[in-house]
Amino acid sequence: MKSRLVCVDETFLNSISAHHLPLFKRFFDVSDYDATLAYDDDTTFMYRTDESRGKLKKYEGTCKFIADGVWETNFFCKDNFDNKTLGIINNGYTNNERVLAVPKWFWFEEHFSQQDKKASIKDMPFTHDKTKLLLLQMGDAKKPRVRLYNVLKEKGLLTNAIYSFLEYGIGLEGPVKNYDPLIPPFPQRAYRPEWYNNTQFTLIAECFQDIVDADEDSVFITEKTMKPIMYGHPFILLGDPHSLKNLQSWGFKTFSELFDQSYDTEKDINKRIDIVVDEVLRYRYKNVENKILDNFQRFWNTELVESLMIKEMIEPMLEFISKK
Numbered sequence: 001m002k003s004r005l006v007c008v009d010e011t012f013l014n015s016i017s018a019h020h021l022p023l024f025k026r027f028f029d030v031s032d033y034d035a036t037l038a039y040d041d042d043t044t045f046m047y048r049t050d051e052s053r054g055k056l057k058k059y060e061g062t063c064k065f066i067a068d069g070v071w072e073t074n075f076f077c078k079d080n081f082d083n084k085t086l087g088i089i090n091n092g093y094t095n096n097e098r099v100l101a102v103p104k105w106f107w108f109e110e111h112f113s114q115q116d117k118k119a120s121i122k123d124m125p126f127t128h129d130k131t132k133l134l135l136l137q138m139g140d141a142k143k144p145r146v147r148l149y150n151v152l153k154e155k156g157l158l159t160n161a162i163y164s165f166l167e168y169g170i171g172l173e174g175p176v177k178n179y180d181p182l183i184p185p186f187p188q189r190a191y192r193p194e195w196y197n198n199t200q201f202t203l204i205a206e207c208f209q210d211i212v213d214a215d216e217d218s219v220f221i222t223e224k225t226m227k228p229i230m231y232g233h234p235f236i237l238l239g240d241p242h243s244l245k246n247l248q249s250w251g252f253k254t255f256s257e258l259f260d261q262s263y264d265t266e267k268d269i270n271k272r273i274d275i276v277v278d279e280v281l282r283y284r285y286k287n288v289e290n291k292i293l294d295n296f297q298r299f300w301n302t303e304l305v306e307s308l309m310i311k312e313m314i315e316p317m318l319e320f321i322s323k324k
Helices: 014-024 050-054 107-115 117-119 143-154 193-197 223-231 245-249 262-266 268-283 288-298 302-322
Strands: 005-008 028-031 043-047 062-068 087-090 099-101 134-139 162-164 199-205 233-240
Touching: 005 302, 014 028, 014 107, 014 223, 014 302, 028 062, 043 050, 050 268, 050 302, 062 302, 099 302, 107 117, 107 223, 107 302, 117 223, 134 143, 143 162, 143 199, 143 268, 162 193, 199 223, 223 233, 223 288, 233 245, 233 268, 245 262, 262 268
Parallel strands: 005 028, 005 043, 043 062, 062 087, 087 099, 134 162, 134 199, 199 233
Antiparallel strands: none
């Protein structure tokens, strides 16, 4: 008999993320919360916010709960979980036995949500003549991105780039007016083959965490890093320290032939930006087709992705639910 898993309001199993349901329904009886029903003690409720958890007061002490924070490195609810609650987070909360970290979440999410994009990739970008050096996509004007933008501009590198900086009014699809991060001016997962076909590589500007002594277990890797991998592009990655090391541990190839990767261990963000920009300036073409194809095929390997989700998400959830 499958474990009953009830989603209270929006979670990673309903709404815009319902593409994960087919896999999870192999292991769980998944449904949305219905306040008119009475649930038995074997029910596990999944929620994101304290407001959603507040709807379940009559089930406290008898049922189990899963707090969904898998999209972030912080929960949208109180995180002082009792032994009947499991928190699921993207990364962080190291050595907290009541929190399950799923650092590969954005690989899983982009794999299943962007299947239509895979069908539109008729050939790899390396088969095209390049007119520009790099592709760079930025939204919010976080301090590291502002500094990166200014240094690139100072070095004259943006004149040879396809780039966006939405908060500065610059979009790949056109000008941006009155930027609001809560209402993106263009679809966040927009894709046009020419962005990749016409550029040598992607410069990834990740979500920068405000952690001075970030370790290898607190790296936050999002869809920004997945884009060049899933679209067949080499990349240089400006994100948390040890980001490349994490990707390598997931089986992805990074591009030491193109860039000196020592920047990956530099903890000072300003120094890391300077090193990355220097590597962009030193870029010289080398054939890395095999690595690009290896990454592309690994990203889109559904059998592999499902096996990883089962091992890293589903089995720990089932273990938590079955534990007396």
